[in-house]
Amino acid sequence: MQSDTKPRxxxxxxARPQELLAAALDLFVDRGYAAxxxxxxARRAGVSKGTLYLYFENKxxxxxxxxxxxxxxxIGRAEIDVAAADSTSCNELLRAMLRRWWADVASTRxxxxxxxxxxxxxxxxxxxxxxxxxxxxxxxxxxGSIVRRGVERGxxxxxxxxxxxxxxxxxxTMLMLWAHSFDPCCGPVDAEAFLDTWLGLVERxxxxxx
Amino acid sequence: MQSDTKPRxxxxxxARPQELLAAALDLFVDRGYAAxxxxxxARRAGVSKGTLYLYFENKxxxxxxxxxxxxxxxIGRAEIDVAAADSTSCNELLRAMLRRWWADVASTRxxxxxxxxxxxxxxxxxxxxxxxxxxxxxxxxxxGSIVRRGVERGxxxxxxxxxxxxxxxxxxTMLMLWAHSFDPCCGPVDAEAFLDTWLGLVERxxxxxx
Amino acid sequence: MQSDTKPRxxxxxxARPQELLAAALDLFVDRGYAAxxxxxxARRAGVSKGTLYLYFENKxxxxxxxxxxxxxxxIGRAEIDVAAADSTSCNELLRAMLRRWWADVASTRxxxxxxxxxxxxxxxxxxxxxxxxxxxxxxxxxxGSIVRRGVERGxxxxxxxxxxxxxxxxxxTMLMLWAHSFDPCCGPVDAEAFLDTWLGLVERxxxxxx
Amino acid sequence: MQSDTKPRxxxxxxARPQELLAAALDLFVDRGYAAxxxxxxARRAGVSKGTLYLYFENKxxxxxxxxxxxxxxxIGRAEIDVAAADSTSCNELLRAMLRRWWADVASTRxxxxxxxxxxxxxxxxxxxxxxxxxxxxxxxxxxGSIVRRGVERGxxxxxxxxxxxxxxxxxxTMLMLWAHSFDPCCGPVDAEAFLDTWLGLVERxxxxxx
DNA sequence: AATGAATGAGAGTTCATTCAT
DNA sequence: CATGAATGAACTCTCATTCAT
Numbered sequence: 068m069q070s071d072t073k074p075r076x077x078x079x080x081x082a083r084p085q086e087l088l089a090a091a092l093d094l095f096v097d098r099g100y101a102a103x104x105x106x107x108x109a110r111r112a113g114v115s116k117g118t119l120y121l122y123f124e125n126k127x128x129x130x131x132x133x134x135x136x137x138x139x140x141x142i143g144r145a146e147i148d149v150a151a152a153d154s155t156s157c158n159e160l161l162r163a164m165l166r167r168w169w170a171d172v173a174s175t176r177x178x179x180x181x182x183x184x185x186x187x188x189x190x191x192x193x194x195x196x197x198x199x200x201x202x203x204x205x206x207x208x209x210x211g212s213i214v215r216r217g218v219e220r221g222x223x224x225x226x227x228x229x230x231x232x233x234x235x236x237x238x239x240t241m242l243m244l245w246a247h248s249f250d251p252c253c254g255p256v257d258a259e260a261f262l263d264t265w266l267g268l269v270e271r272x273x274x275x276x277x
Numbered sequence: 278m279q280s281d282t283k284p285r286x287x288x289x290x291x292a293r294p295q296e297l298l299a300a301a302l303d304l305f306v307d308r309g310y311a312a313x314x315x316x317x318x319a320r321r322a323g324v325s326k327g328t329l330y331l332y333f334e335n336k337x338x339x340x341x342x343x344x345x346x347x348x349x350x351x352i353g354r355a356e357i358d359v360a361a362a363d364s365t366s367c368n369e370l371l372r373a374m375l376r377r378w379w380a381d382v383a384s385t386r387x388x389x390x391x392x393x394x395x396x397x398x399x400x401x402x403x404x405x406x407x408x409x410x411x412x413x414x415x416x417x418x419x420x421g422s423i424v425r426r427g428v429e430r431g432x433x434x435x436x437x438x439x440x441x442x443x444x445x446x447x448x449x450t451m452l453m454l455w456a457h458s459f460d461p462c463c464g465p466v467d468a469e470a471f472l473d474t475w476l477g478l479v480e481r482x483x484x485x486x487x
Numbered sequence: 488m489q490s491d492t493k494p495r496x497x498x499x500x501x502a503r504p505q506e507l508l509a510a511a512l513d514l515f516v517d518r519g520y521a522a523x524x525x526x527x528x529a530r531r532a533g534v535s536k537g538t539l540y541l542y543f544e545n546k547x548x549x550x551x552x553x554x555x556x557x558x559x560x561x562i563g564r565a566e567i568d569v570a571a572a573d574s575t576s577c578n579e580l581l582r583a584m585l586r587r588w589w590a591d592v593a594s595t596r597x598x599x600x601x602x603x604x605x606x607x608x609x610x611x612x613x614x615x616x617x618x619x620x621x622x623x624x625x626x627x628x629x630x631g632s633i634v635r636r637g638v639e640r641g642x643x644x645x646x647x648x649x650x651x652x653x654x655x656x657x658x659x660t661m662l663m664l665w666a667h668s669f670d671p672c673c674g675p676v677d678a679e680a681f682l683d684t685w686l687g688l689v690e691r692x693x694x695x696x697x
Numbered sequence: 698m699q700s701d702t703k704p705r706x707x708x709x710x711x712a713r714p715q716e717l718l719a720a721a722l723d724l725f726v727d728r729g730y731a732a733x734x735x736x737x738x739a740r741r742a743g744v745s746k747g748t749l750y751l752y753f754e755n756k757x758x759x760x761x762x763x764x765x766x767x768x769x770x771x772i773g774r775a776e777i778d779v780a781a782a783d784s785t786s787c788n789e790l791l792r793a794m795l796r797r798w799w800a801d802v803a804s805t806r807x808x809x810x811x812x813x814x815x816x817x818x819x820x821x822x823x824x825x826x827x828x829x830x831x832x833x834x835x836x837x838x839x840x841g842s843i844v845r846r847g848v849e850r851g852x853x854x855x856x857x858x859x860x861x862x863x864x865x866x867x868x869x870t871m872l873m874l875w876a877h878s879f880d881p882c883c884g885p886v887d888a889e890a891f892l893d894t895w896l897g898l899v900e901r902x903x904x905x906x907x
Numbered sequence: 908a909a910t911g912a913a914t915g916a917g918a919g920t921t922c923a924t925t926c927a928t
Numbered sequence: 929c930a931t932g933a934a935t936g937a938a939c940t941c942t943c944a945t946t947c948a949t
Contacts, residue, residue, distance in 0.1 A: 083912090097399060098399075099309070099311065099396070099397075099399070099400060101309070101311030101312055102311055104938090104939065104940090106939085106940090114913075114914090115913065115914050116914085116915070116940090117913070117914055117915065118912075118913055118914075120940095120941065120942080121911095121912070121913075125941075126941090158483070158484060161483075182395060182399075184458065184459075185392060185395055185396060185454050185458045186395070186397075186458075187309065188458035188459055188461075189307045189309070189457070189461065190308055190309065190312050192461075195462045195463065196463060199459055199462075199463040217483070222484070222485060223483045223484065223485055224477075224481065224482075224483060224484070224485050226474060226477065226478075226483070227470065227474055230467070230471050230473075230474035231474050231478070231483075233448075233466065233471060234448055234474050234475045234478055237447050237451040238443075238444055238447040240447075240451060241443075241447040241450060241451060242447075244395050244454070247399060248394065248395045248398035248399060248405070249398050249405055249409055249413070251402070252402035252405045253405065253406055253409040253413075256443065257440070260437065260440050261440050261443060261444065263440075264436060264437055264440035264441050264443075264444050267436065268436075268441070268478070268479065268482065269478065269482060269483050270483060271434065271481075271482035271484055272434075272478065272479060272480050272481035272482030273433045273436070273441075273479050273480060274368060274432070274433070274434070274480050275432060275433055275434050293929095314921090314922065314923085315923065315924085316923090324930075324931090325930065325932055326923090326924090326931085326932070327925085327926085327930070327931050327932060327933095328929080328930055328931070330923095330925080331930075335924075336923065336924090517819045518819055518820055519729070519816050519817065519819070521729065521730075521731030521732055522731055522820050524942090524943065524944085525945085526943075535909065535910045535911055536910085536944090536945090537909065537910050537911060537912095537945090537946085538909055538910070540944095540945070540946080541908070545945075546944065546945090602815065602816075604878065604879075605812060605815055606729070606812070606815060606816030606878075607816075608879050608881075608882065609729070609812075609878060609881065610729060610732065615878070615879055615882045616882055616883055619879055619882075619883040623883075644897075644901065646894060646897070646898075647890065647894055650890050650891050650893075650894035651894050651898070653868075653871075653886065653891060653894075654891065654894050657867050657868040657870075657871040657872075658863075658867040658868065660867075660871060661863075661867040661870060661871060664874070667819070668816075668818035668819065668825070669814075669818055669825055669829055669833070671818075671819065671822075672822040672825045672826055672829075673825065673826060673829040673833075676863065677860070680857065681863055681864065683860075684856060684857055684860035684861055684863075685864045687854075687856070687902075688856075688898070688899070688902035689898070689902065690902075691854065691902040691903075692898035692899065692900075692901040692902025692903075693901075693902075734917090734919090735918080735919065735920090736918080736919095744933095744934075744935090745935050745936065746919090746920090746936075747921080747922085747934070747935055747936065747937095748933075748934055748935075750921080751933070755919075755920075756918095756919070
């Protein structure tokens with residue numbers, strides 16, 4: 068369909084943003100915000116420095132776009148599923164959501180964004196607020212609704228749903244953070260075993276019944 | 278408390294490295310490694326940019342010194358206490374250690390080190406390994422010994438001590454990280470309520486006994 | 488007025504260079520050569536950036552074309568009129584020419600060219616020389632011929648016609664320059680009042696006492 | 698007093714701003730704002746690019762500083778002299794001021810700023826306003842006060858002082874503009890002859906017949 | 908003829924590091 | 929010891945110009 072002699076623009080405008088976002092995600096995640104050079108992002112996406120600026124206004128906007136691009140769809144789908152799962156036991160639903168979070172986000176490259184946000188929240192309060200509203204709050208609301216339902220139905224102990232939600236999400240978040248901080252240099256955590264242990268604890272606690 | 282034989286400026290001189298390390302810790306924690314300007318560190322310590330180089334070879338060495346300097350002896354004391362607390366119930370001991378960690382480290386300025394390490398471990402593998410050995414591993418060993426003892430004595434459910442240790446420490450670690458990332462711009466977490474909820478869950482889980 | 492044999496887009500095509508020149512004049516006048524972006528010129532002319540290069544080799548050539556294109560035939564007509572006005576009093580003729588200059592050029596958009604040339608003459612000596620020959624010199628010759636005639640006929644004081652010509656044109660030129668520099672941000676000058684004051688001074692200062 | 702082996706900083710901090718301002722004036726004047734590279738300014742001042750930023754926040758601030766540095770003192774002194782010259786004839790005073798303006802500003806390198814302001818007023822409305830207030834308005838007020846006094850005393854024809862002031866300053870301003878636009882490529886104007894012609898015209902045109 | 912995606916040299920700006928004083 | 933002026937490499941961002949479509 069096309070001669071291969073001078074493929075100056077092999078790819079299409081439509082694909083560029085995604086290619087750039089993918090490249091940016093990779094580099095931001097493993098070098099951090101400041102250490103990521105836009106020229107490297109461009110090169111990894113197979114374009115030149117200037118091209119990047121056709122699609123993103125500046126480095127900060129690129130960063131925001133990466134954050135947006137890697138979190139919205141996942142949360143959106145999860146919200147729908149939870150709303151539809153009224154008949155499932157809350158315990159089952161909670162376990163399913165936490166495992167799904169792991170499978171869909173935490174075990175993927177996108178988990179690096181969590182570390183990135185922890186690292187850069189101080190430098191980008193605006194993005195931190197954005198991430199808090201679009202990711203953390205929505206995630207908490209999702210888990211929180213399950214906890215609340217479970218408490219109301221008498222499936223769960225009578226706990227403070229807000230706090231319990233933070234507690235419930237913390238270990239999975241830590242799994243994400245380890246993956247992009249200590250794991251690479253101090254050996255990886257066995258995530259499956261960790262999750263099993265964690266979900267077991269959630270279900271029944273540490274104390275041995277007498 | 279301090280000998281008065283030395284003239285004032287010499288006493289100042291001895292304090293310089295500590296003042297610089299303190300200033301550097303604050304800024305590294307707030308802004309991350311790359312975004313921290315040495316000029317700001319110097320100014321905060323009340324000296325000039327050039328003076329900093331009399332005490333630290335370069336930015337990287339300063340960073341390493343900050344990490345090394347802030348690995349305090351808290352763990353050492355805790356290790357002794359745990360070894361001595363043979364008669365205490367493991368449940369009590371575990372709760373005590375987690376609360377103590379919170380009180381002595383996580384709620385203090387030193388907690389910033391945790392965020393710093395999570396943020397920069399990828400860029401400083403060597404120092405991450407060092408931190409892992411001196412802090413994380415020792416902390417895990419400490420908590421792990423309690424868990425193992427509890428399991429052996431039949432106080433705790435038969436869990437994998439290694440994994441359970443990671444699980445047990447994760448929420449408190451998250452509390453430290455939040456304090457230096459999202460808290461400043463998205464409102465603080467109520468740490469006391471969080472800890473209570475967390476320790477409650479650890480003891481008995483979510484499921485309501487029938 | 489225009490043949491309808493050509494289809495619409497071809498008529499458009501013929502108009503393109505003029506549309507581009509008009510857009511370029513506006514922007515060059517407002518922002519100067521360097522600060523004018525070719526993309527803005529193209530957009531203002533309703534075409535794409537690439538199209539501009541079909542008509543002009545590069546930015547410099549566009550600039551030169553703008554200057555050349557805007558050197559209108561006004562002077563030519565004025566030259567004829569002056570030659571024909573042998574019987575008019577030189578004072579009347581001089582006043583008429585200065586007012587006409589104002590009415591036909593200085594008060595119109597074309598006056599921007601003067602500002603542009605003052606601003607960019609240093610960077611484009613070649614085009615400055617061209618402008619000098621085609622506009623300034625001819626304009627000076629025109630006014631100069633009236634002055635010389637007036638002096639010869641004893642209507643005017645015995646002045647140096649060359650110098651007096653420069654003097655006579657300066658205030659009207661300034662009016663043109665103000666219109667495209669300070670007027671937009673510091674409020675416009677009342678041109679009519681200015682001209683009246685100016686011509687009054689000229690009349691009293693030029694006329695030979697009887 | 699000082700060995701000449703390693704004269705890394707030959708000049709003092711105190712002298713730097715002036716050296717940089719002088720270099721910047723030269724380059725801004727003959728290349729225009731945009732075409733002046735800060736590296737060239739620095740090199741001409743004998744320092745490196747970075748040093749420039751120790752003294753001026755950015756290019757725009759440097760530009761403003763150049764404008765400020767080259768106009769204030771002159772106008773200030775003239776204001777004092779005019780206020781003190783109450784007994785001089787207004788005609789004499791006016792001629793003296795115009796000649797002095799020529800001698801102190803218009804014939805010097807600083808006159809390039811007038812051209813620069815005309816060229817860049819559109820791009821820097823803020824500086825244009827500043828220049829208008831600090832230079833043009835003050836200059837006009839100065840000349841205007843002489844005109845008004847002359848009219849009141851019956852030395853001058855009954856003219857509108859505001860307008861006449863603009864008229865009176867226009868030719869000298871044009872002299873400044875020519876010097877930095879057409880003169881270099883089309884041959885210089887004989888400023889002395891021009892001024893004589895101009896002042897002659899002014900004298901005859903302003904003086905009230907007895 | 909027209910488009911607009913792509914390029915890459917070039918300019919402004921920052922900051923770790925040096926060193927004469 | 930302490931200073932802070934000076935440096936220059938490195939990075940972000942711009943825009944004239946090209947060229948496949």
